[in-house]
Amino acid sequence: MIRFTLDGQEVGAREGELLVHAAARNGVFIPTLCHDDKLDPYGGCRMCVVGVEGSPRPLPACATRVTEGMVVSTNSSVPQFRRTLTEMLLAEHLNPDPGGRPNELTDLAEELDAEAPFILPDAKREPYDDRNTFMGYDPDACILCARCVRYTQEVMQCSALSLEGRGPEARVVPTWGLSWLDTECELCGGCLSACPTGAIYEKFEEATERPEQALKKVKSTCTFCGVGCQIDINVDPGTNRIVKVTSDPSYVSNEGNLCVKGRFAFNFVHHPDRLTQPLVRGDDGELHPTSWEHALQAAADGLRRVKAEHGAQSIGFLASARLTMEENFLIQKLARTVVGTNSVHSCEAT
């Protein structure tokens, strides 16, 4: 622990801790836009600059590490630039809400009572239309914080987005302006989750009229594989249907990261072809709803009959990729000790 002064109070911080974190733990919230805990400090938006004694200029709290005895001022005792910087960002923020996602810039503008004095004549950016069905991007909502680009480079280690150009022409674009489907993008949607203004957003067939804040979040575990990513199922309270899946950086197993399946492949839930109860084929050759007890009995009878007629080695088990390791363990136990076959496989291996 080291000690430093925050707005006149002596407080503690961990050695090497970022100022923005140390301040938050001591009850002082410093707004940021380009900062993301998953990424290296960037210090681009400058929203978080604070006064540090001995420094000729204010320093970005998101990229400055606390040192012993540092004297930091975040309040009105030092000049404040947040409102002006917000005005600047608004001057090229043509579309604050392309897809119903939260917008930290407009929230901040409301809190600080900031308005754009004008819209820059070169603010309009070339629209981007992508043929993938999961993610959309409106460059007119982008504030060039580069969180998405840095996410693809630092977390996903892939080449999906680029910070293109310089000066007024600077843009975030999928690499070389291609469709995401033609880049290394895996459509994990991590860039989307990193975007503070909702410029990258989910494209859904079943769109909701409600902004993300109005959705009911139900915490759950993704069922697509054994990693156990923690997810928030976002439910439209009006229709009681799932409209999107998000995840929070505080979640332990996945730190808010998801893959394409976890984030986008939830439409099976409401799909008309989804099986919601056990079915057993009757003598008429058709499937009929039945009880679990009867269904399991039918399966067991079938396996017994095959084993009796053709031997245990004629039976193989193929487990779903969606099972956990424990469930896979039980499958092989069932195969080896109950049925007596060594033919056990998981489709995860293919």
Next chain:
Amino acid sequence: MDVLKLTELLPELPTERTRLLDNLGRIRREVGPLTRELSDALADHMNIRRGEVHEVISFYSFLQVPVDAVRVCIGPVCDCLGAKELLAREQEHANGRGRVVLGVECLGHCDLAPVLMRGDRVEPEVIHETNPGASLGLETADRTLADYEARGGLSVLRDLPAKAKIVEELKASGLAGYGGAGFPTGVKWEAVAKEPAPRYVVVNADEGEPGTIKDRYVMELRPHLMLEGALIAMDFADAREGFIYLREEYATARERLQEALKEFHSAGLLDGRSLELVVGAGAYICGEETAMLESMEGRRGMPRLKPPFPSQVGYLGRPTLINNVETLAHIPAILRTGGEAWPRVRLWSVTGAVRRPGCYEGPLDVTPRQLIDDYAGGATGDIGAVVPGGAASGILPPAALDVPLTRDDLRDWGAGPGSAGFQVFPTSYSPLRLLTETMRFFAEESCQKCTPCRIGNRGMHHVLEELEHGRAAMSRAQMEEWLEAMVATSICGLGQGAPFPMRNAFRHWPELFAPLEEVATMGSP
């Protein structure tokens, strides 16, 4: 695209990330302007993600432009002397001939304004107007290393004083970085020497401040002198590797340096060490030292957050001594005469509405009137405004013609000597137009990383353009807030310095901004 040339060239290209900019330059020259296909081929060859190469290519102005393109300078001095008309003429001439013609920010040949480059050839032809000068002696050019040695060159390098003595002399000389920031050179050298080896030396030859031509004069007239300065720095820092980051537009200087480096090689002066030329690709911001390091490391030239400073964490994370061309060129003279006896001079680029635009060695406290009358042959007409030392240094009215151009004297006028790029504008060129062109330059050249620079400069440019039409886009008070945010919160000197000319204009030409005073509330006029 010439696939054959590419397949021939690709295997030759080194795969270290630090060679990316060089590789891109070679592909542009030897195969053609960088397209997606060329970019992806190089990315795969170098094992760099394709998107990152795309990012780097798009950052620079020239990598996607053919080598034989016509580049017309539209910087303020050229603009004042008819650049727009020249550009229109060239565009008309090129119509239908497939030749690319583009207007570019300052080409660094303001003494020839209006000026253009046809490929690597500068038009009009490069000539040098200069004076004798006790420290740099630019009046006599060195054609060969033998010329240079005959004038006493290399004597300091061959008999270098102890490190402590070098620092002492540099401090005594008062030499302070002539790139524009004015940081005391002796202090910088001392700081780097205290950091652990390995250390690097980088020569900042990315002169880009509009109105500044002095480093080009040094490199074109006395390349060996600058190289001696660089080798002294390398000896001092025990650096085995040194780099000269040269702007792409300086084709003549590039040739002169390449020849001189060859001579240094043959003479054994580079044995056991390397001094390499790194050629930029068109980005003003790469003259900012940390942006330059990023560029050299094969990334977008976006400035790093400071601290740490390059003297501690520089090229490839190692302590790095970075000096401007002119600064280094003075060092042999300082060590020869002793710091106290050194005449305390610098090179003044004098351009615009004067009879003999050029680059002149003069004292630090020279006045605008002396530069115009005693050095540059007098003004060509009535003087409307002068810029003391490069675009970011400020804009001054004729009332300031007798103010010594020192840091202290100019402070009272809200300006500074910057890179000593002194420019004279006639009354026929309105200060509002000068200001608009200056802010357009900063807006275009902003790396875009930080909000105050990316949007602040464009905002100021917008307000000025509206003012030209008599409209007020924002209140004067709000404008002051924006300027203050730019000065205080921008990452590097570009955004921090751009407000100087604006504030000077508020003070010296208040009538230009009268419409803004009437805007009581924010927003609509």
